[in-house]
Amino acid sequence: MNKKKIAWLLVLTMLLTVGISACKKTETPPESPSNEATKMEETAETGLKDGVYTGEATGYGGTVKSEVTVKDGKIADAKVVEHGETTMISDMAISEIPKRVVETQSLAVDGVSGCTVSSMAVKKSLEKALESAGADLKALKKEIVKEAVERKTEEKEADVVIIGAGGAGLSAAVSAYEHGAKSVIIVEKMPFIGGNTLRAGGAYNAADPEVQKAQGIEDSIEKHIEQTYEGGHKVGNLDLVTVMCTNALDGVHWLADMGLEWKEKIGSVVGSKWPRSHQTEKPLGTGYITVLGNKVKELGGEILLNTKASELIVEDGKVVGVKAEGIDTDYTIRGNKGVIMATGGYAGNPEMVREYLSDGVYTKENLPEKLVSTNHPGATGEGILMAQKIGADVIDMQHIQLLPMPGDRFGPSINVEDSFFINKEGKRYVKEDGGRDEICLATLAQTDGQYFMITDAQIVPENRKTLSGENLDVLIAKGIVVEADSVEDLAEKIGVPADALKETIDTFNGYVEKQEDPEFGRTVWGKKIEKAPFYATLRYPALHHTMGGLHINTEAQVLNKDGKVIPGLFAAGEVTGGIHGDNRLGGNAIADIIVFGRIAGESIMK
Numbered sequence: 235m236n237k238k239k240i241a242w243l244l245v246l247t248m249l250l251t252v253g254i255s256a257c258k259k260t261e262t263p264p265e266s267p268s269n270e271a272t273k274m275e276e277t278a279e280t281g282l283k284d285g286v287y288t289g290e291a292t293g294y295g296g297t298v299k300s301e302v303t304v305k306d307g308k309i310a311d312a313k314v315v316e317h318g319e320t321t322m323i324s325d326m327a328i329s330e331i332p333k334r335v336v337e338t339q340s341l342a343v344d345g346v347s348g349c350t351v352s353s354m355a356v357k358k359s360l361e362k363a364l365e366s367a368g369a370d371l372k373a374l375k376k377e378i379v380k381e382a383v384e385r386k387t388e389e390k391e392a393d394v395v396i397i398g399a400g401g402a403g404l405s406a407a408v409s410a411y412e413h414g415a416k417s418v419i420i421v422e423k424m425p426f427i428g429g430n431t432l433r434a435g436g437a438y439n440a441a442d443p444e445v446q447k448a449q450g451i452e453d454s455i456e457k458h459i460e461q462t463y464e465g466g467h468k469v470g471n472l473d474l475v476t477v478m479c480t481n482a483l484d485g486v487h488w489l490a491d492m493g494l495e496w497k498e499k500i501g502s503v504v505g506s507k508w509p510r511s512h513q514t515e516k517p518l519g520t521g522y523i524t525v526l527g528n529k530v531k532e533l534g535g536e537i538l539l540n541t542k543a544s545e546l547i548v549e550d551g552k553v554v555g556v557k558a559e560g561i562d563t564d565y566t567i568r569g570n571k572g573v574i575m576a577t578g579g580y581a582g583n584p585e586m587v588r589e590y591l592s593d594g595v596y597t598k599e600n601l602p603e604k605l606v607s608t609n610h611p612g613a614t615g616e617g618i619l620m621a622q623k624i625g626a627d628v629i630d631m632q633h634i635q636l637l638p639m640p641g642d643r644f645g646p647s648i649n650v651e652d653s654f655f656i657n658k659e660g661k662r663y664v665k666e667d668g669g670r671d672e673i674c675l676a677t678l679a680q681t682d683g684q685y686f687m688i689t690d691a692q693i694v695p696e697n698r699k700t701l702s703g704e705n706l707d708v709l710i711a712k713g714i715v716v717e718a719d720s721v722e723d724l725a726e727k728i729g730v731p732a733d734a735l736k737e738t739i740d741t742f743n744g745y746v747e748k749q750e751d752p753e754f755g756r757t758v759w760g761k762k763i764e765k766a767p768f769y770a771t772l773r774y775p776a777l778h779h780t781m782g783g784l785h786i787n788t789e790a791q792v793l794n795k796d797g798k799v800i801p802g803l804f805a806a807g808e809v810t811g812g813i814h815g816d817n818r819l820g821g822n823a824i825a826d827i828i829v830f831g832r833i834a835g836e837s838i839m840k
């Protein structure tokens with residue numbers, strides 16, 4: 235049915251089908267002029283004077299600098315010439331917003347959904363440049379009259395249809411090709427691929443005894459299984475847990491074969507309970523999405539961006555496709571082998587989270603009213619609702635996870651061995667290598683529900699890049715990380731009693747020496763905190779992961795309420811439930827999406 239919905243002509247300029255382009259910082263031209271016009275001819279209609287102008291604004295990763303060329307009183311060109319924004323997450327904002335400003339000759343253009351801070355910085359920097367060009371800013375910001383266009387309908391067909399281009403969906407696509415698929419279509423509602431995976435801390439848990447042994451770490455698949463199951467308080471399904479832990483290392487090698495660069499050192503990301511977290515050389519989850527996205531492109535996979543799946547198509551009890559809405563097109567897409575649901579979780583949808591809360595670690599009573607989410611805006615859970623509509627069962631929906639820090643407050647390190655935590659009284663209050671639930675519940679009981687992560691100069695690499703790829707100096711300038719030359723100075727800067735902090739550090743260093751923590755029972759150790767400068771990062775719990783979701787079996791087939799397989803429907807990643815129990819170990823989400831993404835791609839082709 236042609237719904238003749240209204241779409242906006244303007245957004246047609248956005249890319250509908252893309253691969254990945256690596257975001258390189260563009261170089262500032264050698265003689266980039268400052269806010270001086272090179273030619274000063276005022277044009278009556280626009281107020282703009284011909285010339286080349288630059289403008290700056292502060293983004294997520296520091297200064298965003300744009301350059302605008304005015305010719306014949308019109309905006310002839312606009313581009314970002316310098317920035318420190320996170321690769322991939324900000325790519326669309328960096329490339330598309332200036333283009334739209336030129337196309338529309340206006341500053342009233344939309345930002346890119348999912349990268350608000352970068353979008354705002356790009357727009358502001360362009361505004362500054364245009365202000366220098368003599369623009370009447372009020373006129374340039376006037377709402378654009380958008381032309382309505384008629385919606386089209388289109389039918390498509392592939393062997394495999396996947397909903398969601400995050401880590402699970404992309405892994406499933408590669409795996410489907412590896413197991414014989416000739417064509418794969420991925421439907422992604424956001425303007426870019428990657429989902430939450432892109433902004434995840436990026437740690438991947440896998441017992442890798444050979445590599446770990448070289449670092450003095452003893453580990454095994456059994457230990458990973460045991461810690462995952464017990465970390466989730468035995469709520470998870472042991473068969474699913476076993477499949478994840480057993481296949482995690484193979485996933486590490488699979489990604490390496492695709493070109494993923496792993497860091498040599500195995501770490502212990504917050505809440506992982508054991509040093510088995512593999513980390514990539516690229517910031518956050520960008521390494522995973524880059525290699526997987528490139529592979530999907532190389533294999534010929536089609537990714538429909540800005541396209542939201544709305545309904546599963548069922549024929550004779552079998553899922554055979556999906557209906558989806560693009561910017562100006564309503565799609566009916568048939569999947570000859572079926573559909574893989576990989577839409578991620580719903581921690582970006584606090585209403586849905588609260589609706590299901592009951593008897594988990596967090597309840598309607600103890601979950602703070604005001605909570606930020608680490609999730610991208612697309613994590614709203616409609617994949618679960620779509621599958622429920624056709625009879626899918628859900629499991630563990632009452633279990634959610636808070637992360638002990640919002641996404642912009644990872645600070646100098648996300649690894650447990652690098653730091654310890656204090657409350658606003660300057661005292662330790664929790665074992666830093668405990669579960670995320672333990673840390674968050676203990677934190678919520680502290681003054682203001684906040685804490686400081688304390689660390690020192692020893693973990694700061696020469697290039698001053700943090701583990702999540704941020705520039706430490708930008709974090710310091712923004713006030714997110716506090717740097718001080720002495721413990722006393724640090725205490726004063728963050729407003730905690732200096733004697734208490736000093737005593738806490740001395741006591742903690744004594745524990746490091748003995749590798750024993752009689753107060754809280756910490757077992758993961760790094761170096762003493764003793765080398766100036768010292769660092770403190772204020773942190774607090776944030777909504778992070780939803781452990782509940784579609785009920786699957788070990789073949790990633792979705793089950794109905796009677797425990798029977800729904801033919802043609804598969805699911806992988808955070809959209810599924812049953813693996814992590816009531817508390818997910820830090821670093822297990824990436825293992826989950828890669829392992830079950832691969833299984834879903836294989837199963838659907840069987």
Ligand code: ADP
Nearest residue numbers: 398400401402423429430431543578612807808
């Ligand atoms: P996972 O870690 O399980 O792979 P992610 O959050 O990384 O989950 O990826 C899930 C992807 O699914 C996100 O990019 C999200 O925008 C996308 N998505 C969610 N709902 C829909 C939908 N209805 N249609 C298309 N894509 C969707």
